[in-house]
Amino acid sequence: MLPETVPPQGECGPQGAAFVALPLLGPTLVWLLTHHWMSGWCDSLRRLPWWPSHRVLLLVWTAIYSITGYASYLVWKDLGGGFGRPLALPLGLYAVQLAISWTVLVLLFTAHTPGLALLHLLLLFGLVVSTALIWHPINKLAALLLLPYLAWLTVVSSITYRLWRDSLCPEHQPQPTWEKSD
Numbered sequence: 001m002l003p004e005t006v007p008p009q010g011e012c013g014p015q016g017a018a019f020v021a022l023p024l025l026g027p028t029l030v031w032l033l034t035h036h037w038m039s040g041w042c043d044s045l046r047r048l049p050w051w052p053s054h055r056v057l058l059l060v061w062t063a064i065y066s067i068t069g070y071a072s073y074l075v076w077k078d079l080g081g082g083f084g085r086p087l088a089l090p091l092g093l094y095a096v097q098l099a100i101s102w103t104v105l106v107l108l109f110t111a112h113t114p115g116l117a118l119l120h121l122l123l124l125f126g127l128v129v130s131t132a133l134i135w136h137p138i139n140k141l142a143a144l145l146l147l148p149y150l151a152w153l154t155v156v157s158s159i160t161y162r163l164w165r166d167s168l169c170p171e172h173q174p175q176p177t178w179e180k181s182d
Contacts, residue, residue: 019069019073021069022069023066027065030106030109064149067145074141078142089134093131093134096127097131100123103120115164118160121156125154128150128153
């Protein structure tokens with residue numbers, strides 16, 4: 001028999017909703033506390049045609065955070081719920097990657113340090129891979145739900161790399177098509 005804290009199979013319950021909502025707390029707080037520092041910087045960046053718009057970034061990050069939250073709920077549920085020792089590594093790694101993910105938002109959009117943000121993104125990529133490997137024996141679906149996150153981190157890392165490179169070498173910035181370069 002399952003402990004009373006874990007809903008029956010197929011039901012999420014309030015615990016599932018909390019796990020889905022928790023990852024959204026960080027970006028929401030970052031935005032509420034720092035949005036006045038973000039406005040001008042993001043709008044003044046030169047972008048390549050393949051860069052997603054701000055709306056797409058917001059929608060994808062919201063979906064990714066919600067999916068990873070649900071995946072963490074699946075792991076929590078399969079390990080019996082509560083806050084026991086078996087949850088320490090699988091959900092501890094997840095908590096660390098959430099904290100680093102939220103830190104990337106601050107480094108990129110508030111501190112305007114794409115180099116530091118890129119280092120954190122590379123660390124985050126490794127943590128997400130590690131988390132997926134640890135979650136796989138516990139819940140295969142939870143591990144698979146981290147794959148879109150890894151794909152998105154690849155896109156975000158390439159954008160951040162470009163921002164970092166352009167900040168170091170302004171001559172590498174893309175030139176508008178109507179301007180001729182010498």
